Amino acid sequence: MRKKIIAGNWKMFKTQAEAQEFLQGFVTELDETPDEQETVLCVPFTALWVMSKSLHGSRIKLGAQNVHWEDSGAYTGEISGPMLVEIGVRYVIVGHSERREYFGETDETVNLRLKAAQNHGLTPILCVGESKQQRDTGKTDAHIFSQLEKGLVDIDQNNLVIAYEPIWAIGTGETCEADEANRVIGLIRSKLKNPDVSIQYGGSVKPNNIDEIMAQPEIDGALVGGASLTPDSFARIVNYQ
Numbered sequence: 001m002r003k004k005i006i007a008g009n010w011k012m013f014k015t016q017a018e019a020q021e022f023l024q025g026f027v028t029e030l031d032e033t034p035d036e037q038e039t040v041l042c043v044p045f046t047a048l049w050v051m052s053k054s055l056h057g058s059r060i061k062l063g064a065q066n067v068h069w070e071d072s073g074a075y076t077g078e079i080s081g082p083m084l085v086e087i088g089v090r091y092v093i094v095g096h097s098e099r100r101e102y103f104g105e106t107d108e109t110v111n112l113r114l115k116a117a118q119n120h121g122l123t124p125i126l127c128v129g130e131s132k133q134q135r136d137t138g139k140t141d142a143h144i145f146s147q148l149e150k151g152l153v154d155i156d157q158n159n160l161v162i163a164y165e166p167i168w169a170i171g172t173g174e175t176c177e178a179d180e181a182n183r184v185i186g187l188i189r190s191k192l193k194n195p196d197v198s199i200q201y202g203g204s205v206k207p208n209n210i211d212e213i214m215a216q217p218e219i220d221g222a223l224v225g226g227a228s229l230t231p232d233s234f235a236r237i238v239n240y241q
């Protein structure tokens, strides 16, 4: 059975104090979620420890936004799998388009990071998606197939989440039509060895579009940026109908 996973990606937002303040408001607004639904908060590295302590005993899971492929070494500014696992992290975003665009992430380094995450028992959330130019020139499907083919070499598909995030829909308020997101996610599924991988949609997910997104048969969840930063909007998304 495919798990429903709603994850917040806080990107480079929130100090420890702000993260704790968020959590206080957020938990009071959450409805009881079904057993097969997971809620994840992917917070900046500096807020992981305080969030790990605050989330202890809660059903909300903790996620990071990147992981290095080596366990340790001379990699200034990087964080490894064992470091994340030790403080209670369960999920890690890998290959977000912002990392591909600004920090030289390639399908090859994405593949190394996915392997490292899995080797340490973390569940990676692999992000794929096309640019505006790729969409406008009819290259969406080929681009995503290429990202999947290269990124998923020797990856265990039993411990994997995929997020389809069209780049042009990230932070723009321009959401991909729900039926088009459903089509692309169905195509992604058709390329997987394990059709039960949970596949999320991401890109301007908001309280006013989450219900339509989650009503799509292929869509198993959402990866939420801006709307995950305020307790009431993220709670409304997690409490989707």
Ligand SMILES: O=C(CO)COP(=O)(O)O
Binding pocket: 009, 096, 165, 169, 170, 171, 172, 173, 202, 203, 204, 205, 223, 224, 225, 226, 227
């Ligand atoms: O990049 C995203 C999540 O990883 C999406 O961000 P927005 O929800 O702000 O568009």
